[in-house]
Amino acid sequence: MSAVAVERAGPNVLAKVWAFVKHHILTAYSILFFVYLLLPIAVVVVFSFNNPPGKFNYTWNAFTWDNWIHWDAVPGIRSSIVLSLQIALLASLIATALGTLIALALVRYGFRGRATTNILIFLPLSTPEIVLGASLLTLFLNLNVIFGFWTILIAHIMFCISFAVVTVKARLVGFDRHLEEAAMDLGANEWTTFRKVTLPLIAPAILAALLLCFAISIDDFVVTYFNSGPEVTFPLFVWGAARIGAPPQVNVIGTAIFVIAVTLMLINVVVQMRREKRGLA
Amino acid sequence: MNWFHRHRGLTPYLLLAPGVVFLAVFFLVPLGFLAYQSLESGNFDIGFSFTWSWSNYWDALHNYKAQFIRSLEYAGIATALALVISYPVAYWIAFRGGRWKNLLLLFIVAPFFVTYLIRTLAWETILSDNGFVVNTLQSLHVLGPSGRLLATSTAVVTGITYNFLPFMALPLYVSLEQIDERLIEAAEDLYASKLQAFLRVTFPLSLPGVVAGTLLTFIPAAGDFINAQLLGSTNNHMIGNVIQSKFLESTDYPAAAAMSFILMAGILVAVFLYARLVGTEQLTGTAA
Numbered sequence: 001m002s003a004v005a006v007e008r009a010g011p012n013v014l015a016k017v018w019a020f021v022k023h024h025i026l027t028a029y030s031i032l033f034f035v036y037l038l039l040p041i042a043v044v045v046v047f048s049f050n051n052p053p054g055k056f057n058y059t060w061n062a063f064t065w066d067n068w069i070h071w072d073a074v075p076g077i078r079s080s081i082v083l084s085l086q087i088a089l090l091a092s093l094i095a096t097a098l099g100t101l102i103a104l105a106l107v108r109y110g111f112r113g114r115a116t117t118n119i120l121i122f123l124p125l126s127t128p129e130i131v132l133g134a135s136l137l138t139l140f141l142n143l144n145v146i147f148g149f150w151t152i153l154i155a156h157i158m159f160c161i162s163f164a165v166v167t168v169k170a171r172l173v174g175f176d177r178h179l180e181e182a183a184m185d186l187g188a189n190e191w192t193t194f195r196k197v198t199l200p201l202i203a204p205a206i207l208a209a210l211l212l213c214f215a216i217s218i219d220d221f222v223v224t225y226f227n228s229g230p231e232v233t234f235p236l237f238v239w240g241a242a243r244i245g246a247p248p249q250v251n252v253i254g255t256a257i258f259v260i261a262v263t264l265m266l267i268n269v270v271v272q273m274r275r276e277k278r279g280l281a
Numbered sequence: 282m283n284w285f286h287r288h289r290g291l292t293p294y295l296l297l298a299p300g301v302v303f304l305a306v307f308f309l310v311p312l313g314f315l316a317y318q319s320l321e322s323g324n325f326d327i328g329f330s331f332t333w334s335w336s337n338y339w340d341a342l343h344n345y346k347a348q349f350i351r352s353l354e355y356a357g358i359a360t361a362l363a364l365v366i367s368y369p370v371a372y373w374i375a376f377r378g379g380r381w382k383n384l385l386l387l388f389i390v391a392p393f394f395v396t397y398l399i400r401t402l403a404w405e406t407i408l409s410d411n412g413f414v415v416n417t418l419q420s421l422h423v424l425g426p427s428g429r430l431l432a433t434s435t436a437v438v439t440g441i442t443y444n445f446l447p448f449m450a451l452p453l454y455v456s457l458e459q460i461d462e463r464l465i466e467a468a469e470d471l472y473a474s475k476l477q478a479f480l481r482v483t484f485p486l487s488l489p490g491v492v493a494g495t496l497l498t499f500i501p502a503a504g505d506f507i508n509a510q511l512l513g514s515t516n517n518h519m520i521g522n523v524i525q526s527k528f529l530e531s532t533d534y535p536a537a538a539a540m541s542f543i544l545m546a547g548i549l550v551a552v553f554l555y556a557r558l559v560g561t562e563q564l565t566g567t568a569a
Contacts, residue, residue: 026369026372026373026377027373027377029369029370029373030369030370030373030374033366033367033369033370034370034388036443037388037389037391037392037443037446038388038391039407040392040395040400040403040404040407040443041391041392041395041400041403043403043406043407044395044399044400044403047403047406057406058405058406058409058411058412059409059411059412098299098300098303099300101296101297101299101300102296102297102300102301104296105292105293105294105296105297108293109292109293109296111290111293111294117297117301120301120304120305120308120309121304123308124304124308126496126500126548126549127500127545127548128500128501128503128504128505128521128544128545128548129501129504130504130505130506130521130524130525130541130544131312131315131504131541131544131545132308134315134524134528134537134538134541135308135311135312135314135315135541136307136311137528138311138314138315138317138318138534138538139307139310139311139314141534142314142318154307155307157303157307158303158304158307158308161300161303161304162304165300215393215394218396219393219396219397221397221398221507222506222507225525225529226528226529234396235396235397235398238396238398238399238402239398242398242402242511246402250399250402251399253396254395254396254399254400257394257395257396258391258394258395261394262387262391262394265387265390265394266387269383269384269387272383273380273383273384276380277380
């Protein structure tokens with residue numbers, strides 16, 4: 001409507017400009033949005049190369065490779081990374097195993113208590129982390145459990161299970177059950193069918209669940225903070241360091257985690273795009 | 282094998298058992314302990330005893346009214362901002378993304394690949410007193426010469442909005458992507474203007490995404506204390522800061538437990554209302 005008004009009022013050029021703006025405004029806005037989204041990430045990466053003037057790594061001073069070469073020069077940073085990796089590895093493996101079994105039961109079988117189970121899976125996802133952390137803390141306190149590696153691991157498995165269930169479930173819903181029936185018709189028993197047919201087909205979803213749990217675990221601060229006792233994971237290390245001025249090595253590790261994660265995701269995206277292209281051709 | 286055949290109905294329960302037992306013991310039981318603790322009285326040195334001390338709840342509400350209200354306020358503003366900021370982009374990716382959709386979605390979740398605390402510290406750098414943003418705003422006289430952004434509610438809300446943005450953008454994208462474009466074309470064929478077609482066809486069809494995104498953003502935002510701690514001052518502390526310090530610094534467990542429960546109860550009410558609206562299957566489905 002307004003395009004018509006402009007056309008009548010001014011020369012044709014104006015109308016063309018307006019049409020151009022109207023057509024591309026959403027694109028321009030989206031580009032701005034992505035700049036905003038990626039700006040803090042750029043800051044993290046750039047400041048990993050900074051040689052900070054004092055205690056605080058807030059203002060740009062001079063370029064240096066030192067932080068990358070001496071990434072573990074800060075006391076405690078190396079052990080915190082090792083602990084985070086151990087926890088993330090164990091928690092993602094156990095949570096994905098438990099979650100996959102739950103997903104199989106929920107998608108494959110009709111049984112009493114299915115709706116209740118769905119709610120039980122959904123509840124941890126909709127509970128603020130601080131409540132998850134605080135309630136586990138009260139459990140361990142009241143049972144006089146010693147805080148440390150095991151309490152962190154239990155906490156991480158707990159909040160990862162639901163994510164694993166949801167991820168595997170999404171794949172199972174679109175699963176062609178005829179494939180399994182065919183295997184059974186050909187004489188395979190339930191276990192063989194599961195091993196030879198079901199498992200290979202849901203393997204990508206299991207891998208996705210593993211990666212998701214790993215990512216959530218390695219990033220977790222709140223629940224860990226409540227249940228870590230004297231142990232320090234990488235996010236806890238950052239928290240402690242932030243109070244006295246975080247060293248640039250924190251940015252180095254942050255950048256490294258980012259690059260690894262994005263590379264993995266990019267590989268996944270490229271594979272998907274190739275597959276779609278093949279599907280179209 | 283024979284036993285399995287006779288008790289085929291047991292299979293789902295056997296599959297469920299390990300995970301469900303784990304969640305029961307380390308999620309549900311702890312909530313019970315939290316409820317129990319919230320009704321205790323006493324202190325860390327003399328020990329706590331269970332006395333049905335409901336006053337913990339009234340005291341918490343009374344003494345920390347400001348922090349409760351601030352949590353809801355900050356979370357509410359951040360959720361609304363996230364919705365307004367990310368809706369056009371979700372729309373753009375869903376309808377104009379073409380074969381680049383997956384790559385653009387990767388950009389949306391990119392912040393998640395930087396450790397939460399580190400990306401919040403990055404905002405501390407961006408908003409710092411001698412930073413580019415403050416200097417620009419000062420030269421535009423939006424901020425006074427001694428004006429700052431750090432340690433203000435603006436900084437806290439900015440941080441929360443940024444940190445939970447992907448939780449809003451993703452469900453929005455999913456619901457927009459599922460819309461059959463022929464419906465919008467039909468509306469236009471029937472002489473609806475673009476705006477009318479959007480308001481009466483596209484937007485209503487994207488409502489499940491709006492609701493899911495709102496819940497997924499609001500819930501973690503209301504319980505957050507990291508943004509208030511790193512980007513705000515004590516004047517910007519939210520209920521999460523209070524719970525955290527009562528649990529881990531002043532060991533006032535009953536009060537902290539009562540506050541956690543008030544926060545949890547408020548959120549549960551919202552989720553159950555939503556569950557009644559859309560059904561549990563859809564609720565768990567949208568969380569995917």
